[in-house]
Each structure stands twice: as C-alpha cells, then as structure tokens.
Amino acid sequence: MTTSEVLLPTTRRALLHRIATAQADGRTPSLVAAVRRDGRIAWSGARSCVEGHEPDGDTQFRIGSLTKTFTAVLVMRLRDEGLLDLDDPLEKYLPGTGVGEVTVFQLLGHSGGLAAETPAPWWERTPGKVRPGLADVLGEEPLIHPSGHGHHYSNPGYTLLGSLVERLRGGSWDEVLRQEILEPLGMHRTTPQAEEPHAGGWAVHPWADVLLPEPVEDLGLMASAGQLWSTTTDLLRFAAFLAQGDDRILSESSVAEMRAPAAPVEAGDWASTYGLGLQCVRRGDRTLLGHTGSLPGFLATLWFSIEDDVAAVVLTNATSGPLVGAVAADLVQIVAEAEPRIPEPWRPLPEVDEELLALTGPWYWGTHVYGLRLLADRGLELQPLRGAGRAARFRARPDGTWAGLNGYYAGETLRVVRGEDGSVDHLDLGSFAFTRKPYGGSESIPGGVDEGGWRGLAI
Known part of the structure; x- marks a missing residue:
C-alpha cells in the first residue's frame, strides 16, 4: 500500500494545506513533513x-537539539547496563568540571542549574575548535x-552528557551513536555531517x-x-x-521512564515539561512527546x-520561519481527529486465577468506594466508583504483592492481608x-470502629 492510500483524501488534503500554509506564511525556502501511524509512514x-526541487523523505536537514534525545538514549543504555546510576554526581565520572554535585538525572532533565549557553562567541555559528575543552564550554x-x-x-549540560558517554564507552560520541542506535534502527540517513541529498541552510x-x-x-x-x-x-x-x-537498544520500561516528567516546571507553565531528553507538551486533551x-x-x-x-x-531550512513545533502538533491532531485510532477487539484473558478473581469488585477506603479489576499478567487496576479518587494500575511481583505503576500510588505496594483462617481480611495499599x-x-x-455501629439521626 502506498502512503497516498493509507489516509482518506480529505485528511491528506488537510495535511497538505497545513504544510503549504506553513511554508508560505513562514517564508521558508523548503519544508518537508511526514506522519507515521499504525507502524508505517501514512503520509x-x-x-x-x-x-x-521539493525535498522528500530521503533529504537531510539539520535537526539541532533533537540530537539531545539521541544522547539521552545513550546515557540510559549506560544506566541499564549498570555502568552508572542516574543519581550519581557527574563528578564521579568526569572530575574537575566544576559542576559539583549535579547529577546525571538533573543533566538529562535540564534541572542541574547550568547556564543555557556557552561563553561567547555564539557556539552555533562558530567552529568547535573554538572550544577545545569542557572548561571552554x-x-x-x-x-x-x-x-x-x-x-x-x-546546551552545555548535554555536552557534558556526550563527554560522559565517550568516557564510559571509550569511543567518540558519534561512533557510539552509530553503533548503538542508528545501525540497529536502520537510520542510515542520520549522520553527524551532511550527506547528499541534503538541504542548504538559509x-x-x-x-x-x-x-x-x-x-x-562542526560543533566539536x-x-x-x-x-x-x-x-x-x-x-x-x-x-x-x-x-x-526496542530491546536491542532500550526496553519499553526505560523509554517510558524517559517520557515521564523529570523536572519541576515554572509557576503557571503547566502546558509543557521535560522528561529525560524528551519534551512533553499538552495540546488540548492530548499529550505530545518528542x-x-x-x-x-x-x-x-x-x-x-x-x-x-x-x-x-517537520523539517525546514530557515533560521526563523514557520513555527514547526506547532505545525507538527497540528499534523498529529489532524490525523488523530479525522481518523481516530480504531481499538483492538476486546478479548477475554487466556486464563484466570480464581483467587485473584475473588479479589475483584468493590472495596472501601473508609467510606470511599473503589472497584478492583483483574488485568492481563495478574495485573490489577483500582478505580474510584463514585466521585474523585486515586486511580492506579498495579504490576504483579513474584512475592505475591503488586507495585503501583502510575499516579499517587506509583511505586507503592499493594498486598493482601489475610486473617488467621487464611481468608482475605483487607487490602493494604501504602x-x-x-x-x-x-x-x-x-x-x-x-483507630478502630465505634462499637455502636452505623446509626441514624433522631430529631
């Protein structure tokens, strides 16, 4: 199936109209965009x-700070291999930088307190040899x-992370990137230097x-x-x-960790935050990451x-032009709203544990009523049945308890407490x-329960 057959004609026209408007109003020499859905390029x-001379999906553009996400993935790989802990101070691996106890985690999420830019001259328009050492950065x-x-x-914070990768891997940042991310994902057109065909910057x-x-x-x-x-x-x-x-690079749980907010936001700025090398923004009811x-x-x-x-x-070759962040968000919205995702068919669980099934149904925290549902792989989900409450999903642990996965109870332990006769007495959740x-x-x-029990109010 060609990309032109994946989406409806009205959706394709809306997408084309959006990028045409962006290129014209933004006065940019060229603009190329693409959308992926259901595991393939849809448009x-x-x-x-x-x-x-329109660019296509094989035309290179410089991607600037999108590079940071690749660097963050390399650092997370080091963590998953046990070569570092995210809470370690950078000084443990790169002594003498002058950043004290700033941790790897804080550098990934831009909460280390470092300056936004290097000392003059403007690093993006000068060769890297102007800054031969970290002290110069x-x-x-x-x-x-x-x-x-x-x-x-x-930006200097991610220079430190790149140097951290080089120190622990014993190779250049770009070579480690090629071997550990680009080659496994088949990203053969992502390179540190431009390779034809590529756009010129204007x-x-x-x-x-x-x-x-x-x-x-070359930024050095x-x-x-x-x-x-x-x-x-x-x-x-x-x-x-x-x-x-992708287990060849990072597990699903590790990329999920990257997507979670990692740094406090400024007062009033609740529409956007930052994970570990990923920006997180809210667009209406939709969360966008990238x-x-x-x-x-x-x-x-x-x-x-x-x-x-x-x-x-969305990629374009102008220093200032269309607000490509808004354009890319609009492309996601156009597809998601014009052709909503069709859910997978409901299917029963392949098997059921009768003891777990007996735990399902209503439970009360004081007078607040919750419903407990059984999920796949012995997972559980707790939802308030009336009014507001703290919903959460739980993953089964080998020891018979469950670990909270989200919300207020993330990381908290849910356990079944039994009486002397072995019957379930209550659930303990944190x-x-x-x-x-x-x-x-x-x-x-x-605190116990009043011996008089529940009662009415006589007037």
Whole structure:
C-alpha cells in the first residue's frame, strides 16, 4: 500500500494545506513533513520555493537539539547496563568540571542549574575548535541556579552528557551513536555531517523576500547537543522506538521512564515539561512527546502521541520561519481527529486465577468506594466508583504483592492481608486499609470502629 492510500483524501488534503500554509506564511525556502501511524509512514508531503526541487523523505536537514534525545538514549543504555546510576554526581565520572554535585538525572532533565549557553562567541555559528575543552564550554561560572530546584534548559549540560558517554564507552560520541542506535534502527540517513541529498541552510530577511546562506559548522564538543542531520523517514523510525522501545537498544520500561516528567516546571507553565531528553507538551486533551530543534538555517520538530499512535516530523531550512513545533502538533491532531485510532477487539484473558478473581469488585477506603479489576499478567487496576479518587494500575511481583505503576500510588505496594483462617481480611495499599464494607472491621481499621455501629439521626 502506498502512503497516498493509507489516509482518506480529505485528511491528506488537510495535511497538505497545513504544510503549504506553513511554508508560505513562514517564508521558508523548503519544508518537508511526514506522519507515521499504525507502524508505517501514512503520509508525506513537501513544499519548495523552487518548482521541481521539493525535498522528500530521503533529504537531510539539520535537526539541532533533537540530537539531545539521541544522547539521552545513550546515557540510559549506560544506566541499564549498570555502568552508572542516574543519581550519581557527574563528578564521579568526569572530575574537575566544576559542576559539583549535579547529577546525571538533573543533566538529562535540564534541572542541574547550568547556564543555557556557552561563553561567547555564539557556539552555533562558530567552529568547535573554538572550544577545545569542557572548561571552554562551561566557562568560569557554569552554575547559575541551584541544582535540582527547577528546569533551566542547558546546551552545555548535554555536552557534558556526550563527554560522559565517550568516557564510559571509550569511543567518540558519534561512533557510539552509530553503533548503538542508528545501525540497529536502520537510520542510515542520520549522520553527524551532511550527506547528499541534503538541504542548504538559509536566513530569510525579516523585511524583504531575500536570502542569505548560513554557515555550517562542526560543533566539536557541542555535537551531542545539536550536531545531527536526519530525514523525515529516519526520524519516524526513531519516534516508533521512543513510543514502544526496542530491546536491542532500550526496553519499553526505560523509554517510558524517559517520557515521564523529570523536572519541576515554572509557576503557571503547566502546558509543557521535560522528561529525560524528551519534551512533553499538552495540546488540548492530548499529550505530545518528542523534541524541537534549531540551528542557523534549520528548524526541526518531532512529536508523537502514544494514545493516538501517531507521530509527525517537520523539517525546514530557515533560521526563523514557520513555527514547526506547532505545525507538527497540528499534523498529529489532524490525523488523530479525522481518523481516530480504531481499538483492538476486546478479548477475554487466556486464563484466570480464581483467587485473584475473588479479589475483584468493590472495596472501601473508609467510606470511599473503589472497584478492583483483574488485568492481563495478574495485573490489577483500582478505580474510584463514585466521585474523585486515586486511580492506579498495579504490576504483579513474584512475592505475591503488586507495585503501583502510575499516579499517587506509583511505586507503592499493594498486598493482601489475610486473617488467621487464611481468608482475605483487607487490602493494604501504602498503609491504607481497603475493606469489603465501609469501615468493615475494627481490627483492620486504624483507630478502630465505634462499637455502636452505623446509626441514624433522631430529631
């Protein structure tokens, strides 16, 4: 099936209209975009100021800070192999940087308190040899905020992470990237240097329709923060990996960890946050994950929605032009709303444990009523049946308890407490007693239950 047959004609026209408007209104020399759904590229489109020279899914553009997500994956691999702990201070592996006790976790989530940029000159428009060592990248005062107290985006922070990868792997950042991510995912058109066919980077005059070529620099030590060139086809492969994991690179649980918010947000800024190398934004009721990127002459964005199983990439070759982050978000929204994801058929569990089945149904925390459902692989789900409450899913542990997976009870333990006769007395969830009846049983309820029991109010 060709990409033109995957989506409805009205959806394809809406997607084309969105990128055509972006290229025209944003005054960019060219723009290429693509959408992935149901495990394949569902649509691609491009616009160009030169007729017959539209870029395609094999045309490289510089992707700027989208590079950071690749660096974060390399660091997570080191963690999963036991070569570091995310809570370790960077100084443990790179002594003498001057960043003190800033942890690997804080660098990944931009909460280390480091400066946003390097000392002058502007690193994106100067060769990397201007900054031959980490001291040149960090400057005399690398920390401008208390570490761990909030989110402050830092390009030098990801330079440190790239150097960390090199130290622990014993090879160059770009070679480790090629071996551990790009080759396994088949991303052969993602490279540290441009390879034909590729777009040229341009600046568009703000007050006249004229162009100026932008320089292309090798960023040296800053490469791990923004060096890469890539294509829409390769980046959609990367999006699929970030959505579901790949055991050759990172497990599903590890990429899920990257997607979780990792840094405190600023007051009032609840629409966006940052995970571990991934931006997280809210668009209406939809959560989008991915990253934006820019370097002189180029803008890039990758967004994907787990719930909708839709990913979109937008690449363009202008220093300032269309707001590609908004364009990519619109492409996801167009597909998700015009052609909603069709759920898999409901199917019964392959087998059932009668003891677990007996645990299902209503449970009471005090007078709050909850329902407990049995899921696949002996998992459980607790949902309030009336009013607001703390819903959670739980994964079965080998010791007969369950671990909370989300929400208030993430990481908390759910266990079955039995009486002397072996029958179930109550559920203990992080010290809260859930009973079959409201305040059902004085022994399981801290503080006991009034001996007079439930009563009416005589007037």
